[in-house]
Structures are given as C-alpha cells and as structure tokens.
Amino acid sequence: MEATKLVRMANQISVNWDYGSDKAKAVAGVVDHLRRFWNPLMLDELAEHIAVGDAELSPIAEQALNELIEERRAAS
Secondary structure: OOHHHHHHHHHHHHHHHOOOOOHHHHHHHHHHHHHHHOOHHHHHHHHHHHHOOOOOOOHHHHHHHHHHHHHHHHHO
C-alpha cells in the first residue's frame, strides 16, 4: 500500500480517537486500533516511511506509531 495513504489513514484514526485534553487515552486508542486492524506489513511500511522523515503524521498518530514500533522491536 502506498505510504502516503497509510499516513492519511493513521491521521484519520487519530482524529476519531482525539479526546481533547486526554492525549494518553487518544494515543492508547490509536495503538489498540492499529494492533487489531492493521496488517504488520502496513506497520512496517509506515515505520520505514517515518524513518526517512517523510511522514506528516498528527502528533497523536506519530506517538502511537512510535509506541508500536518500539513494542515490535522489543518483541523481536
């Protein structure tokens, strides 16, 4: 899947989980959604896109994806 589409999807998910001042709850919701519904290959592709600095992610989506990336690194 195209990386820009993955960025757009991650940003849309973060908007749906944005609880105003409760950023931790929003990030947790995005992490949960990505874990449950995204194929690991999608996460890998977006992680590569983030690594080169091209991703225009919302702060919530960026934090959620960074948490997932770290979690996946620790598990491997």
